[in-house]
Amino acid sequence: xxxxxxxxxxxxxxxxxxxxxxxxxxxxxxxxxxxxxxxxxxxxxxxxxxxxxxxxxxxxxxxxxxxxxxxxxxxxxxxxxxxxxxxxxxxxxxxxxxxxxxxxxxxxxxxxxxxxxxxxxxxxxxxxxxxxxxxxxxxxxxxxxxxxxxxxxxxxxxxxxxxxxxxxxxxxxxxxxxxxxxxxxxxxxxxxxxxxxxxxxxxxxxxxxxxxxxxxxxxxxxxxxxxxxxxxxxxxxxxxxxxxxxxxxxxxxxxxxxxxxxxxxxxxxxxxxxxxxxxxxxxxxxxxxxxxxxxxxxxxxxxxxxxxxxxxxxxxxxxxxxxxxxxxxxxxxxxxxxxxxxxxxxxxxxxxxxxxxxxxxxxxxxxxxxxxxxxxxxxxxxxx
Amino acid sequence: xxxxxxxxxxxxxxxxxxxxxxxxxxxxxxxxxxxxxxxxxxxxxxxxxxxxxxxxxxxxxxxxxxxxxxxxxxxxxxxxxxxxxxxxxxxxxxxxxxxxxxxxxxxxxxxxxxxxxxxxxxxxxxxxxxxxxxxxxxxxxxxxxxxxxxxxxxxxxxxxxxxxxxxxxxxxxxxxxxxxxxxxxxxxxxxxxxxxxxxxxxxxxxxxxxxxxxxxxxxxxxxxxxxxxxxxxxxxxxxxxxxxxxxxxxxxxxxxxxxxxxxxxxxxxxxxxxxxxxxxxxxxxxxxxxxxxxxxxxxxxxxxxxxxxxxxxxxxxxxxxxxxxxxxxxxxxxxxxxxxxxxxxxxxxxxxxxxxxxxxxxxxxxxxxxxxxxxxxxxxxxxx
Numbered sequence: 102x103x104x105x106x107x108x109x110x111x112x113x114x115x116x117x118x119x120x121x122x123x124x125x126x127x128x129x130x131x132x133x134x135x136x137x138x139x140x141x142x143x144x145x146x147x148x149x150x151x152x153x154x155x156x157x158x159x160x161x162x163x164x165x166x167x168x169x170x171x172x173x174x175x176x177x178x179x180x181x182x183x184x185x186x187x188x189x190x191x192x193x194x195x196x197x198x199x200x201x202x203x204x205x206x207x208x209x210x211x212x213x214x215x216x217x218x219x220x221x222x223x224x225x226x227x228x229x230x231x232x233x234x235x236x237x238x239x240x241x242x243x244x245x246x247x248x249x250x251x252x253x254x255x256x257x258x259x260x261x262x263x264x265x266x267x268x269x270x271x272x273x274x275x276x277x278x279x280x281x282x283x284x285x286x287x288x289x290x291x292x293x294x295x296x297x298x299x300x301x302x303x304x305x306x307x308x309x310x311x312x313x314x315x316x317x318x319x320x321x322x323x324x325x326x327x328x329x330x331x332x333x334x335x336x337x338x339x340x341x342x343x344x345x346x347x348x349x350x351x352x353x354x355x356x357x358x359x360x361x362x363x364x365x366x367x368x369x370x371x372x373x374x375x376x377x378x379x380x381x382x383x384x385x386x387x388x389x390x391x392x393x394x395x396x397x398x399x400x401x402x403x404x405x406x407x408x409x410x411x412x413x414x415x416x417x418x419x420x421x422x423x424x425x426x427x428x429x430x431x432x433x434x435x436x437x438x439x440x441x442x443x444x445x446x447x448x449x450x451x452x453x454x455x456x457x458x459x460x461x462x463x464x465x466x467x468x469x470x471x472x473x474x475x476x477x478x479x480x481x482x483x484x485x
Numbered sequence: 486x487x488x489x490x491x492x493x494x495x496x497x498x499x500x501x502x503x504x505x506x507x508x509x510x511x512x513x514x515x516x517x518x519x520x521x522x523x524x525x526x527x528x529x530x531x532x533x534x535x536x537x538x539x540x541x542x543x544x545x546x547x548x549x550x551x552x553x554x555x556x557x558x559x560x561x562x563x564x565x566x567x568x569x570x571x572x573x574x575x576x577x578x579x580x581x582x583x584x585x586x587x588x589x590x591x592x593x594x595x596x597x598x599x600x601x602x603x604x605x606x607x608x609x610x611x612x613x614x615x616x617x618x619x620x621x622x623x624x625x626x627x628x629x630x631x632x633x634x635x636x637x638x639x640x641x642x643x644x645x646x647x648x649x650x651x652x653x654x655x656x657x658x659x660x661x662x663x664x665x666x667x668x669x670x671x672x673x674x675x676x677x678x679x680x681x682x683x684x685x686x687x688x689x690x691x692x693x694x695x696x697x698x699x700x701x702x703x704x705x706x707x708x709x710x711x712x713x714x715x716x717x718x719x720x721x722x723x724x725x726x727x728x729x730x731x732x733x734x735x736x737x738x739x740x741x742x743x744x745x746x747x748x749x750x751x752x753x754x755x756x757x758x759x760x761x762x763x764x765x766x767x768x769x770x771x772x773x774x775x776x777x778x779x780x781x782x783x784x785x786x787x788x789x790x791x792x793x794x795x796x797x798x799x800x801x802x803x804x805x806x807x808x809x810x811x812x813x814x815x816x817x818x819x820x821x822x823x824x825x826x827x828x829x830x831x832x833x834x835x836x837x838x839x840x841x842x843x844x845x846x847x848x849x850x851x852x853x854x855x856x857x858x859x860x861x862x863x864x865x866x867x868x869x
Binding site: 102103104105106107108109110111112113114115116117118119308309310311314315317318319321322325326337338341342345346349357358 | 486487488489490491492493494495496497498499500501502503692693694695698699701702703705706709710721722725726729730733741742
């Protein structure tokens with residue numbers, strides 16, 4: 102096991118009715134900016150509940166944070182927060198609203214050009230505005246971590262950032278607010294959580310059996326409950342377990358003491374930036390192709406994953422690995438997700454600029470930094 | 486799943502050499518009281534390393550905190566801390582030193598008689614002195630939680646306490662410091678961690694499949710590595726995984742959304758208080774007898790535990806449950822632990838005062854509050 106630090110001070114308030122605790126978690130004299138997305142919270146009652154709970158506060162709002170939140174949009178919220186001297190940010194939404202709000206938090210008092218937070222390695226984030234969240238979608242895990250991913254329209258970039266200062270002070274996870282979500286968003290959330298786990302687990306053995314077991318536990322749970330959660334939108338327990346699984350998938354626990362991959366995400370981000378595909382969908386497209394390309398590097402873990410999560414224990418190693426990858430892709434497809442770029446109207450010539458950009462950046466991806474731009478090209482061609 | 490709050494702000498610094506980070510974690514002007522136990526840290530070099538790391542600080546020390554730390558001993562440390570105006574407590578040791586230091590932290594500024602912290606339900610703990618820890622033994626999980634257990638010599642009582650204010654600010658987990666521990670302490674630690682898990686897991690199904698998987702993951706890991714860790718004292722990975730498993734076994738994660746048991750601990754505490762038996766040993770004695778007594782209440786979970794942890798899937802339910810309990814007891818015995826009270830020189834007539842005290846207290850134990858004093862008597866009689 103490698104050395105590691107683990108620190109996660111997010112207070113999780115989990116369950117039906119937990120929104121009532123909001124006023125206990127925010128300082129009484131706070132000037133709150135409530136951030137949200139496209140307005141679904143106005144339809145499902147969450148918006149009204151938050152407003153009710155916070156009736157005693159000075160409460161401003163900023164709606165319209167889009168999926169794959171845009172730098173351009175968020176900078177308008179930063180302006181508003183600066184003008185109104187906002188002292189607390191309350192993100193009400195899914196991962197995009199949360200990620201966007203973390204960026205707003207970091208940008209409000211940032212000394213230089215806030216774009217540096219995304220573009221400059223080692224940009225110093227300090228003096229953030231505290232964040233709380235009311236989660237409305239189980240997927241990204243942003244509610245219990247300190248990172249985010251932001252897109253820039255102008256340059257088609259999608260870039261990650263983070264700081265230990267950006268952990269939410271609290272996150273309210275009420276599974277009932279996910280009842281009204283479209284099936285596609287639930288499906289994308291299952292895939293997102295699933296692949297957050299594989300990024301930290303499907304690498305190489307590193308003498309960390311407990312982290313392996315935890316990772317497998319989340320995968321097994323998602324396999325068990327994911328398809329059911331789609332067709333039983335009003336099952337509290339299914340939605341609750343999905344929510345908790347997604348949170349645990351990316352709160353820092355699985356990566357303790359091990360080397361992580363994240364190549365699927367890096368390639369997936371490009372597919373979103375270029376073709377506007379949903380984040381979860383891009384992951385479901387890339388992962389099977391990446392696992393085949395990197396099967397040699399990931400051999401031991403693929404065999405272990407196949408045996409423990411899919412019960413695949415018979416046949417040659419190569420056969421078991423191929424069967425494991427097929428099972429994985431079938432699982433995504435069983436959730437209604439199209440796992441080929443061609444099914445999303447993308448043509449092979451359209452991937453050229455992605456490969457060129459990765460070559461320019463000289464990125465070497467994966468847990469061994471062995472996924473070169475040439476191999477990314479092979480992976481992307483295998484997504485058709 | 487039940488509603489729950491989860492909050493655990495302990496910063497874990499894990500790995501060989503992490504003690505070097507001590508000065509980064511303690512305020513520069515702190516007056517530190519270093520607490521420790523019987524002096525093994527002076528033999529294995531930990532004492533010197535801590536002193537070296539903290540050369541720039543005003544550093545006082547209080548040694549001699551015993552296993553099952555005594556109220557009487559701890560109150561002497563409280564006096565010292567008050568006199569010297571200590572502003573930071575550094576616990577260097579195992580669970581007893583950590584638990585004891587949490588009590589010292591709570592008692593220093595406590596408004597009334599500090600005994601109330603242990604004896605009075607609802608005693609208000611506020612204004613604690615911050616704690617950090619250097620863990621030297623994997624067992625209790627105290628390094629990443631906010632509770633403790635303290636004994637009172639005078640009245641043979643062993644009582645639990647806790648407060649969210651008592652989370653250590655940080656805990657340093659360096660597996661190499663456990664290399665020199667006696668085999669019995671490693672064995673007791675494995676059992677302690679194992680039974681922390683069963684207390685939160687072997688109850689009744691509550692639609693919390695992920696918590697089940699995490700619990701099973703820790704148990705599987707302990708079964709795999711426990712016996713090896715005993716006979717390979719210098720294996721970094723074995724000791725590291727044992728340490729991380731013990732920490733994860735009682736940091737609040739497993740009990741999220743589920744009802745917990747703790748009857749084995751409550752009964753075990755009495756065995757320690759009356760007969761001076763090691764904590765881990767008392768748990769290994771009580772658990773098999775308790776599982777047989779409560780087999781009906783725990784039926785579904787016992788079957789699941791048997792199947793997933795021990796691979797027991799064939800035979801009638803009753804047969805599988807009995808085999809599962811036997812496997813569990815054999816596991817403890819394989820660690821060199823004697824699981825019968827008679828093996829520790831206790832006679833049947835000696836358990837009478839324990840049963841009488843529990844009857845006086847009118848305690849009903851277990852996840853269903855169904856373990857009455859009469860059933861405790863049956864359980865204890867089955868420990869011979």
